[in-house]
Amino acid sequence: MTEYHVPVLLAECLEALNLQDGKIYVDATFGGGGHSQKILESGKDLKLFGVDQDPDSIEQSKVLTEKYPDNFVMIKENFANIRTGLALERIKKVDGILFDLGVSSHQINDPSRGFSFRGDGDLNMRMDQTSELTAADVVNTYSFEQLARIFREYGEEKEAARIANNIILERSKKEIKTTLQLSTIIENCIISKKSIKAKARIFQALRIYINKEMEALKSALNDSIKILNPGGKIVVISYHSLEDRIVKNIFKYEEKSCICPPEFPLCVCDKVSTLKIITRKPVVPTLNEIGNNPRARSAKLRIAQKREEI
Numbered sequence: 001m002t003e004y005h006v007p008v009l010l011a012e013c014l015e016a017l018n019l020q021d022g023k024i025y026v027d028a029t030f031g032g033g034g035h036s037q038k039i040l041e042s043g044k045d046l047k048l049f050g051v052d053q054d055p056d057s058i059e060q061s062k063v064l065t066e067k068y069p070d071n072f073v074m075i076k077e078n079f080a081n082i083r084t085g086l087a088l089e090r091i092k093k094v095d096g097i098l099f100d101l102g103v104s105s106h107q108i109n110d111p112s113r114g115f116s117f118r119g120d121g122d123l124n125m126r127m128d129q130t131s132e133l134t135a136a137d138v139v140n141t142y143s144f145e146q147l148a149r150i151f152r153e154y155g156e157e158k159e160a161a162r163i164a165n166n167i168i169l170e171r172s173k174k175e176i177k178t179t180l181q182l183s184t185i186i187e188n189c190i191i192s193k194k195s196i197k198a199k200a201r202i203f204q205a206l207r208i209y210i211n212k213e214m215e216a217l218k219s220a221l222n223d224s225i226k227i228l229n230p231g232g233k234i235v236v237i238s239y240h241s242l243e244d245r246i247v248k249n250i251f252k253y254e255e256k257s258c259i260c261p262p263e264f265p266l267c268v269c270d271k272v273s274t275l276k277i278i279t280r281k282p283v284v285p286t287l288n289e290i291g292n293n294p295r296a297r298s299a300k301l302r303i304a305q306k307r308e309e310i
């Protein structure tokens with residue numbers, strides 16, 4: 001297999017997953033198969049299910065399916081439907097789940113996918129190319145308010161209104177079809193030393209919105225917790241604060257054994273603690289890893305363990 005995707009925080013993920021013979025694991029974001037490959041190379045007689053919604057990843061996975069026919073199965077599915085995808089493979093419970101969120105190097109490096117403002121390609125940004133809405137649809141048809149909200153909410157962009165305004169102006173002259181057009185529009189309304197970061201934030205915001213990333217993550221984390229066997233780990237690498245906040249908050253909520261208001265003298269809720277948080281603070285890559293793999297720069301790893309059944 002061409003190893004074009006260097007797995008981020010690999011040693012930390014493998015240690016957290018605690019790979020064992022006879023156990024079942026899920027790589028919920030197969031991507032270029034970097035983590036999956038290493039899990040399968042561990043030499044353990046385990047079962048690994050790879051999940052990805054991108055047809056290119058499904059293609060990539062074929063090498064592993066051929067090499068490890070008894071140990072590896074690939075599922076083309078949005079991880080929001082992880083439970084159904086596994087149920088179709090007759091799997092109800094698993095012993096470890098890994099999420100390495102965001103886009104793969106393959107997706108970002110292929111200009112035709114429209115994820116990057118550095119190359120030129122169609123303003124597409126769909127991870128699942130069978131889904132309907134593209135970034136071009138959003139940029140050309142959404143109102144000023146809708147665009148500004150997407151840029152603020154998912155890009156945390158301070159100049160959201162100014163950029164949305166410029167998009168509305170430019171699209172009235174000519175349809176915005178390419179990443180280069182959008183990139184130039186952003187560049188023209190932001191002072192130059194801030195424009196690269198603004199482009200990164202606007203492209204990120206559109207990608208998150210198009211792929212419903214936040215909704216999918218919440219639903220996938222909640223389902224993952226349900227299908228984990230006691231003692232099993234959920235291991236999540238995120239790359240921006242919005243994702244990390246969702247992971248942190250879901251882990252915190254699931255760890256609580258009571259959600260009654262503090263002024264209640266007695267606990268009246270039926271809340272049960274389902275998780276134990278292993279990483280109070282997120283694990284981040286070493287400077288050495290970042291030097292070897294700049295993509296790891298913003299990675300944050302959080303790990304939680306399913307509690308024993310009560």
Ligand SMILES: C[S@@+](CC[C@H](N)C(=O)[O-])C[C@H]1O[C@@H](n2cnc3c(N)ncnc32)[C@H](O)[C@@H]1O
Pocket residue numbers: 005006007008028029030031032033034035036051052053054057077078079080100101102103104105127213216217
């Ligand atoms: C950062 S890459 C994973 C890289 C992988 N760990 C490796 O080492 O090669 C993230 C992958 O997750 C996939 N992905 C993102 N959101 C998804 C979702 N909601 N459902 C399924 N796959 C998703 C993307 O298509 C992408 O291939």
